[in-house]
Amino acid sequence: xLIRDARPWGGERSDVQLDGARIAAIRPHDPQAEAAGDVVxxxxxxxxxxxxxxxxxxxxTRIGLPFRPxxxxxxxxxxxxxxxxxxxxxxxxxxxxxxxxxxxxxxxxTTRVRTYAQVDVDCKLEKFExxxxxxxxxxxxxxxxxxxxxxxxxxxxxxxxxYLEASLKAGADVMGGIDPCTLDRDPKGHLDVVFGLxxxxxxxxxxxLHEPGELGVFSTDLILExxxxxxxxxxxxxxxxxxxxxxxxxxxxxxxxxFAELDIAMATVAPAGRGHxxxxxLTEAGVRVGLGEDGQRDYWSPYGNCDLLxxxxxxxxxxxxxxxxxIEMSLAVATMGGAAIMSHDVPRLRGVTxxxxxxxxxxxxxxxxxxxxxxxxxxxxxKDRTVLHDGRVVAEGLELVxxx
Numbered sequence: 001x002l003i004r005d006a007r008p009w010g011g012e013r014s015d016v017q018l019d020g021a022r023i024a025a026i027r028p029h030d031p032q033a034e035a036a037g038d039v040v041x042x043x044x045x046x047x048x049x050x051x052x053x054x055x056x057x058x059x060x061t062r063i064g065l066p067f068r069p070x071x072x073x074x075x076x077x078x079x080x081x082x083x084x085x086x087x088x089x090x091x092x093x094x095x096x097x098x099x100x101x102x103x104x105x106x107x108x109x110t111t112r113v114r115t116y117a118q119v120d121v122d123c124k125l126e127k128f129e130x131x132x133x134x135x136x137x138x139x140x141x142x143x144x145x146x147x148x149x150x151x152x153x154x155x156x157x158x159x160x161x162x163y164l165e166a167s168l169k170a171g172a173d174v175m176g177g178i179d180p181c182t183l184d185r186d187p188k189g190h191l192d193v194v195f196g197l198x199x200x201x202x203x204x205x206x207x208x209l210h211e212p213g214e215l216g217v218f219s220t221d222l223i224l225e226x227x228x229x230x231x232x233x234x235x236x237x238x239x240x241x242x243x244x245x246x247x248x249x250x251x252x253x254x255x256x257x258x259f260a261e262l263d264i265a266m267a268t269v270a271p272a273g274r275g276h277x278x279x280x281x282l283t284e285a286g287v288r289v290g291l292g293e294d295g296q297r298d299y300w301s302p303y304g305n306c307d308l309l310x311x312x313x314x315x316x317x318x319x320x321x322x323x324x325x326x327i328e329m330s331l332a333v334a335t336m337g338g339a340a341i342m343s344h345d346v347p348r349l350r351g352v353t354x355x356x357x358x359x360x361x362x363x364x365x366x367x368x369x370x371x372x373x374x375x376x377x378x379x380x381x382x383k384d385r386t387v388l389h390d391g392r393v394v395a396e397g398l399e400l401v402x403x404x
Contacts, residue, residue, distance in 0.1 A: 002035040006042030008358040010374045018364045021390040045368040046377050049357030051308035052112035052338025055239050055267040055292025059117050059127035061101040063296045065091050070302055080152050083299040084122050099134040101296050104306035107395040109367035109387050111142040112342055116149040119167050121157045128167045141394045147206055149176035153183040154193050161193055168201040178208040180219050187222055195226050206237040216243050227262050234263035246275035260285040265341045269294040270315035279319055288348050290338030308334055309381050327375040364391035
């Protein structure tokens with residue numbers, strides 16, 4: 001396949017030759033050149049790596065359903081109870097909601113997805129199985145990893161651990177954990193289960209951390225101890241971790257250095273506030289950082305629209321970025337930053353100015369977007385998009401192509 005007249009990362013107009021699932025050559029655009037094989041008309045659009053959503057809750061989605069008033073209360077447990085009271089009564093069955101949301105994500109340019117699947121004594125494996133069904137339906141159009149996730153904690157409801165283990169036996173890719181101190185109120189017991197199951201089934205770990213300030217740092221230090229003791233470098237992601245940068249500058253720098261040393265990744269959903277660790281400093285230190293949309297207009301929040309380019313705008317906005325290199329870095333985080341979390345065959349970003357993913361030898365998971373520059377693409381979030389997965393077109397104009 002030839003992608004004719006595209007601008008990789010906003011550079012010169014180029015013709016990008018694909019050989020199967022890889023980029024084989026990049027040449028200056030030649031309007032007279034004849035192509036053997038399929039041709040994608042870039043029309044001068046920007047060419048980026050496709051997006052990687054590494055923090056999404058497909059299991060709770062209400063995308064495509066009528067808008068409803070927000071009924072959740074404050075705090076994780078109260079919000080979780082609100083979801084528990086409502087998710088079965090939606091207008092469309094859960095498997096259809098999950099698959100439809102994943103379809104919209106792919107159509108908008110996301111071809112790498114790490115999704116949570118809630119497992120607890122209420123839903124048991126029902127949400128997990130709905131996510132597995134969506135993975136099976138659209139796995140030829142996107143890489144989908146499934147994290148078994150104890151949204152309600154592990155220890156406070158007997159039987160949860162058994163359901164988590166059942167999901168790992170059924171093929172879950174990642175073991176999740178959440179707020180070891182504030183939710184289960186037993187950080188050692190919680191982390192014993194999380195890391196014990198991860199080690200038993202040889203999967204990675206992803207910890208949801210909402211805990212504030214010093215308490216969040218305390219839980220993080222417990223996790224760092226286990227990574228060292230178990231030799232799990234490169235196998236742990238910290239999600240959210242909103243306030244790890246709120247304690248002190250020395251604490252922030254220590255954590256960033258340890259994350260880089262132990263290859264602990266971070267997944268952000270571009271939150272408001274100023275307590276998080278510096279995205280610039282994390283990237284400069286070589287910490288793997290990825291972006292996700294979190295909930296998708298669900299019982300937790302009315303936000304989320306399946307468009308990670310829209311969330312990239314939010315990442316730049318909430319970090320108060322104005323410089324082009326910082327806005328482009330947000331794009332790099334949203335694309336190859338997340339890819340490096342899902343696969344360690346993908347290298348970490350090498351700093352603020354690193355623009356990987358569109359070079360000879362790279363995988364042909366790509367998205368064409370209208371725009372003048374990468375920064376303008378983030379600001380305008382155009383709809384004229386072409387999405388490729390493993391070297392073939394899977395979506396045009398925010399819709400899957402016929403037959404996909």
